[in-house]
Amino acid sequence: ENRKPQKIEYFSELGKGSEVPLTIALLIDTSGSVKDKLDYEKTTAAQFFKEVLRPYKDLALIIQFDAEVNLVQDFTQDPDDLIRGLNSLRAGNSTALYDAIYLAAEEKLRHETGRKVMVVISDGEDTSSKLRKEAAIEAAHRSDVLIYGIGVRSEAFGSNFGVLKKFAEETGGTFFSPHAKLAEIQAAFRAIGEELQGQYSLAYEPTNKNKDGSFRAIDLRCKVGGVRIRARKGYYAPRPAPADSK
Numbered sequence: 001e002n003r004k005p006q007k008i009e010y011f012s013e014l015g016k017g018s019e020v021p022l023t024i025a026l027l028i029d030t031s032g033s034v035k036d037k038l039d040y041e042k043t044t045a046a047q048f049f050k051e052v053l054r055p056y057k058d059l060a061l062i063i064q065f066d067a068e069v070n071l072v073q074d075f076t077q078d079p080d081d082l083i084r085g086l087n088s089l090r091a092g093n094s095t096a097l098y099d100a101i102y103l104a105a106e107e108k109l110r111h112e113t114g115r116k117v118m119v120v121i122s123d124g125e126d127t128s129s130k131l132r133k134e135a136a137i138e139a140a141h142r143s144d145v146l147i148y149g150i151g152v153r154s155e156a157f158g159s160n161f162g163v164l165k166k167f168a169e170e171t172g173g174t175f176f177s178p179h180a181k182l183a184e185i186q187a188a189f190r191a192i193g194e195e196l197q198g199q200y201s202l203a204y205e206p207t208n209k210n211k212d213g214s215f216r217a218i219d220l221r222c223k224v225g226g227v228r229i230r231a232r233k234g235y236y237a238p239r240p241a242p243a244d245s246k
Contacts (some may be wrong), residue, residue, distance in 0.1 A: 001206055001216050003236075010203040014115065016054065021114035022196065023075070024052070024060040025104045025145075026082075029122035029152070030090060030203040031066040035091035037152050040182045041121050042086045048119075049079045052196060061108060065100035066092030075108075097122055097138040098129035101147070101167065105139040114145065115199075119192060120167070121150045121192075123159040133163055139169050141215070142236050148195075149175040150188045172232035206237075207236050213239035 007055065014020055026049075028041055045062075053060055055077065062072040062085045073085030101120065109116045118140070126133070140147055149164035165175040174195060178184030217234040 001204075001208065001218055002138040003217075004207060006204040006207060008204050010201070010204050012201050013226055014201050018129055019057075020201070021159040022052075022054070022058040023109060023112045023114060023116050023140070024049075024058070025109055025116075025118045026060065026121075027063045027065060027100050027118060027120045028086075028236050029066070029095060029097070029120075030064045030089055030092050031095040031123075032091055032093055032128075033095065033123050033125065034121075037185075038089060038091055041152070041186050042089060043182065044185045044189045045121075046079075046083045046086055047186070048080050048193060049082045052193045053077065053079060059112070063087065063100055063104055064089055064092075064212060065096050065122075067094045067096060069100045069103050075090055086135055087131055094128040095122065095126055096129045097124065097163070098131045098133050100135040102131050102139045105136070105143040105145050105223075110139075110143040115196075115201075116145045117196065118145050118147045119150065119189075120147060120164060124149075124151055124162060124164040125155065125163045126163065132146075133166075137167060137170055138236070141232070141234070144235075145171060146173045146232070147171045148173040148192045150183070150185065151175065151177040153177070153179050153244075154177065170233050174230065208237070211228075211238045213237055213242050 049190050059075045061075050063071050064072050147167045149168045151161040151164050153159055168175040176188035214237050215234055218233045220229050
């Protein structure tokens with residue numbers, strides 16, 4: 001942490017047999033620029049929920065974003081509720097990507113326990129957010145959210161996948177860039193499901209005890225050769241307690 005070695009206190013494997021709950025927020029871009037790919041996204045997302053969510057243990061929600069950010073389906077364990085939510089989606093106008101990520105992290109995922117994952121499907125071209133991308137990334141870090149990005153291309157509109165890729169890299173997730181073909185989007189969702197079943201969790205007590213709210217960079221390395229590590233780039237330390245106003 002910040003170039004100082006830390007002693008690992010806890011280590012475990014995560015996957016289908018884990019008791020740690022999984023909470024998924026699916027954010028779907030419904031702006032006009034991805035209108036022609038929306039049916040593909042609905043189909044593949046429905047299959048993803050059926051395969052990944054464990055009964056009576058995991059939760060998921062659906063948020064759509066175009067010019068505005070809307071909660072389509074709140075937290076549920078029922079795949080049928082999620083599929084109904086997907087089927088209700090209709091294409092809109094511009095794209096508020098940063099606002100959607102910020103609101104999902106800050107208002108929906110922050111107070112959940114266990115593993116928290118955000119899957120974002122978009123062309124990445126933010127055109128109408130009120131917030132900056134830095135605020136969205138910070139909210140994801142503070143809420144301990146892992147972001148997976150699926151960049152959907154549309155020939156008639158521009159795309160900016162650099163932002164989606166950065167969100168994924170910063171939080172320890174992965175970015176996928178299919179050319180908006182059904183089989184490619186299916187493969188991206190399948191890869192996310194496989195990664196969620198092959199994760200590990202580790203924890204340590206930082207040697208830096210200061211509650212200063214600062215960002216602490218994490219560099220994680222493995223002694224075993226041939227291993228590629230994907231992990232969050234850091235975290236925000238707790239903020240100092242507010243002064244007594246009495």
